[in-house]
């Protein structure tokens with residue numbers, strides 16, 4: 001299969017940003033998705049400060065992996081440098097998502113990792129959903145924090161302390177799936193804790209669930 005050209009990635013990203021709205025992961029103009037342009041040191045990313053209802057394939061922008069605008073009519077997302085840092089350091093990553101989704105961000109405000117107490121969490125995240133350090137926007141601080149934390153976990157999602165969620169995937173759609181699942185897990189584990197103390201899943205069972213889901217689940 002040929003690598004997706006920029007125009008195809010623009011269309012994919014416009015459609016995926018609508019999914020963030022549909023799953024209620026974003027408010028106002030917060031949140032963003034990017035996709036690596038295969039074979040080039042480039043990414044396609046959401047423009048800064050544009051209403052979700054106004055996002056189109058044409059409004060997406062192309063940046064280099066330092067987060068600088070290469071092609072497009074708008075300024076790139078203010079998180080572009082963080083996305084670019086992830087692509088520079090994690091060559092297997094083809095998509096990055098950032099949201100302030102409510103329940104996951106509530107865990108991040110307490111700097112508490114989400115313990116692995118659901119089989120669906122073991123499937124998708126392979127264990128706890130970790131917390132990354134506090135980092136101010138600008139420069140490489142957020143990108144470095146994302147990479148440092150995710151490099152030590154199987155989870156494709158990290159809860160950045162006092163901020164929100166960053167997820168990675170082999171492509172943008174996989175990163176969006178991780179963002180949707182992260183919020184779902186954060187909500188359910190929160191509710192479980194309100195009712196009592198959630199029960200941990202044996203690490204060997206977490207491994208077995210993760211292995212099965214990552215290798216054989218779904219359509220062949």
Ligand SMILES: [Zn+2]
Pocket residue numbers: 031098099100163164
């Ligand atoms: Zn943010």
